[in-house]
Amino acid sequence: MMGSAEEIKPHLIMHVGGVPVGRLYVITPDMFWNKCRFEPLDAWESVRPLFEQHEEAAKQGFPIDKIAATKEILDRGVELHPSPPEAGPPFKPFMVYVDGETAKYRH
Secondary structure, three states: OOOOHHHHOOEEEEEEOOEEEEEEEEEEOOOOEEEEEEEEOOOHHHHHHHHHHHHHHHHOOOOHHHOHHHHHHHHHOEEEEEEOHHHOOOEOOOEEEEEOOEEEEEO
8 A cells, every 4th residue: 555645745854964864855945944743753762852951042142051962963963865866965054943743954
């Protein structure tokens, strides 16, 4: 039996430090922020606390005492890999936010 249309729909696979951690299905493309549905992969749990702290820091306007997680995410490096690969080359977004089942990224 074939998978659902959503499973085969083109999407992005988010890598952190070279490890695939989640899938992003673009819901609303935008010039600045692309809103997505987020689907975690097995390695997500290894970085989830960082993204939760990063999201909280963003909500508070990135106070200096809350930016350690954001810095660690940037240091590890985030890449978005189009799937299927022929949809385009991997790219480094300016920033990615994940909040539960939603995500957004900016080129």
